[in-house]
Amino acid sequence: MQSGGIIDKAWDIQHRIEDKIKHVGKGKYGRILKMARKPTDEEFAKTAKITFIGMMVVGAIGFTIYIIRMVVAPWILSFFGI
Numbered sequence: 001m002q003s004g005g006i007i008d009k010a011w012d013i014q015h016r017i018e019d020k021i022k023h024v025g026k027g028k029y030g031r032i033l034k035m036a037r038k039p040t041d042e043e044f045a046k047t048a049k050i051t052f053i054g055m056m057v058v059g060a061i062g063f064t065i066y067i068i069r070m071v072v073a074p075w076i077l078s079f080f081g082i
Contacts, residue, residue: 039047
C-alpha cells in the first residue's frame, strides 16, 4: 500500500511542475522575451568592443593595485624603517 502514496506524491510534483511551466512566457518577463531579437552584426560588434574595453579597465585597475601592494608598499615601509 505504500507505493500508492509514493505514486500520488510523484503525480503531485509533476502537476506542480507543469503548472509553473504553463506560466512561462506570460507576464512581465514574457513580454520582454517576445520583444527580444537577435542583434545585428553592428550591435554585436559594439557590445563586444565595450565589454572588452571594460574588462581591460578593470584588469588595469587590478594590476595597478597589485603593483602598489608588491612594489611600492614595501619600499615605503623600508623608507620609514618599519
